[in-house]
Structure formats: C-alpha cells, structure tokens
Amino acid sequence: MSRRILDEAARLFYEDGFPATSVRKITAACGVTAGSLYNHYESKEEVLYAILKRAYEDSEGMLEEGLLRGGDRADRQLAELVRELTLFHTERRVEGLVARTEWRHLPAEQAKEILDAQRRIRRIFERTLERGLAAGLFRLSDPRASRPAQVDVVAKAILDMCINAGQWFRPEGAVSARDLADQYSFLALQLVGAGPPDA
Numbered sequence: 001m002s003r004r005i006l007d008e009a010a011r012l013f014y015e016d017g018f019p020a021t022s023v024r025k026i027t028a029a030c031g032v033t034a035g036s037l038y039n040h041y042e043s044k045e046e047v048l049y050a051i052l053k054r055a056y057e058d059s060e061g062m063l064e065e066g067l068l069r070g071g072d073r074a075d076r077q078l079a080e081l082v083r084e085l086t087l088f089h090t091e092r093r094v095e096g097l098v099a100r101t102e103w104r105h106l107p108a109e110q111a112k113e114i115l116d117a118q119r120r121i122r123r124i125f126e127r128t129l130e131r132g133l134a135a136g137l138f139r140l141s142d143p144r145a146s147r148p149a150q151v152d153v154v155a156k157a158i159l160d161m162c163i164n165a166g167q168w169f170r171p172e173g174a175v176s177a178r179d180l181a182d183q184y185s186f187l188a189l190q191l192v193g194a195g196p197p198d199a
Contacts, residue, residue, distance in 0.1 A: 012026060013051070013102050017102070018102045021177055049110045054101040058088070074135055075138070085159070085163070086165055086177075087181045091175040125155040126151050132194065154192065
C-alpha cells in the first residue's frame with residue numbers, strides 16, 4: 001500500500017504540481033481513505049519527502065553499482081555512471097522530474113537532506129573526473145581557451161545531460177532507454193577527451 005501511495009502521488013505531483021495536489025486527490029487515485037494514507041504518512045509533505053528519499057537512495061545505489069562495474073579505471077567508471085543515471089531518469093522519469101522540481105515544497109530540514117543527496121551525487125562524478133585527469137585518461141583543456149574547464153562545471157554538464165533526458169524521453173519513441181544510456185556514455189567520454197573505455 002505504501003508503494004502504491006508513493007507511485008500515485010508522484011504521478012499527481014508530476015502532472016499537477018505539489019501545491020495543486022490535495023490529499024483527497026491522492027487517496028482517490030489510490031482508492032483508499034484518508035485514514036489509510038495517514039497510517040503511513042503524517043502529511044502530504046511526508047509523502048513528497050518519501051518519494052524524493054526513495055528516488056535519491058535508489059539513484060545513489062545505482063551509481064555505486066556502476067562504479068564497481070567500472071573497476072579501477074576512471075573512463076570505465078564514468079561510462080557506467082552516465083549509463084546508470086540516464087537509465088534512472090528515463091525508466092523512472094516521473095520520480096526523477098518530481099525530485100528535480102518539487103523539493104522546494106519540503107520543510108527546511110528535509111529539503112536540506114535532499115540537497116545533500118544532490119551534492120553527494122555531483123561529488124561522485126567530480127571525484128571520477130579528478131581520478132581520470134590524474135591518470136591522464138581525461139583532457140579538459142582547450143588550446144583556444146586561457147585555462148581548462150573546471151571539474152565541477154564539467155560534472156554539472158554531464159549531470160544535466162543525464163537528468164534532463166527525463167524531460168523528453170518517451171518509452172514508445174525510436175530510442176530505447178538502454179540505447180540512449182549507451183549513447184550518452186559515449187558522448188560523456190567525448191566531452192572529457194577520452195576514447196571508448198575498451199580502446
């Protein structure tokens with residue numbers, strides 16, 4: 001029941017926005033009473049927090065698995081990180097979009113937890129880029145520029161690419177989620193001046 005509440009609430013928050021979604025709308029979509037919802041969550045804000053907490057915990061777990069699959073080479077790790085994050089935001093696009101936009105409606109303490117999760121994810125990418133630079137696998141310098149691109153800027157660019165896929169991706173489209181994840185992995189490696197990781 002708890003999962004159903006979160007799934008239906010996420011859909012409503014995505015379609016109508018958090019402020020316009022009432023507890024009554026959520027319970028009607030789930031086919032339960034308000035009392036049943038309050039057995040699981042104290043408020044609409046608690047429902048939103050649970051959705052976002054689940055989304056960030058799952059995406060962080062996927063990224064950790066990707067790092068392990070990448071072994072000890074930063075180029076393989078980056079390819080796996082991009083693949084995992086793109087898959088999350090295409091296969092679970094509603095959750096991803098709600099997590100991106102609706103966290104501002106949380107109480108301050110819970111909002112801080114979500115922002116901390118966002119920072120942890122960004123730091124995973126930054127550390128991978130730093131390892132790749134140290135190993136000579138990545139190149140962020142441009143001969144035409146006065147200085148190389150900053151690691152945090154490159155990390156944000158890659159994150160934006162993966163996360164924003166959820167805004168336009170459609171499962172019924174010409175490109176599958178996995179094909180897109182593979183393409184984005186290739187593009188991310190090009191962005192940092194690396195070749196295919198098995199080359």
